[in-house]
Amino acid sequence: AQSVAQPEDQVNVAEGNPLTVKCTYSVSGNPYLFWYVQYPNRGLQFLLKYITGDNLVKGSYGFEAEFNKSQTSFHLKKPSALVSDSALYFCAVRDHTSGTYKYIFGTGTRLKVLA
């Protein structure tokens, strides 16, 4: 069965420090991987995705993520956190070989950037 795990409910980081939000996945075929961010009272916003090619993917707002096939991970990173990055972050996976429209989402990780 396909699944996504975000092992941390919350991540706290000081402003200016690097941040990492972890995601691991399990799919039967080759995955398409996504990161989304949700601010209070808003829907999810797309940050970045991995489809194929370079394992390091760059996205919006200075975020990047590294696809690691051997560890089945897709961790979200940013070199220098801003207070405005505080939000709820979701990792999602789609098994593109199955023909399904299903995106599987993690439970979300709340990022808190402290001034």
Add this chain to the structure above:
Amino acid sequence: ETGVTQTPRHLVMGMTNKKSLKCEQHLGHNAMYWYKQSAKKPLELMFVYSLEERVENNSVPSRFSPECPNSSHLFLHLHTLQPEDSALYLCASSQDIPGLAGGNEQFFGPGTRLTVL
């Protein structure tokens, strides 16, 4: 209006009421989705429409009834709901090739916060 819009933003209803949630996308996408978001749980996919045809239905109770009259509009009709149905209901759209899972991201609306008394 741009992106994906949802109305109403907030809804309070009794268990015997009938109401509808509306979603509209202005992106020219061909697939639309309903999700349920509850605290501490993963997003639950409820329904998927591609080119106005329902292509996924994730064992959702019959008290939720979707309708997709055209590729820009999606409704979720609600009747005789239970208190545990209280949640944030999110609509999303994407550009997908029917029958073939693509790598295109979803665009989400702001959601409808539903409270069932």
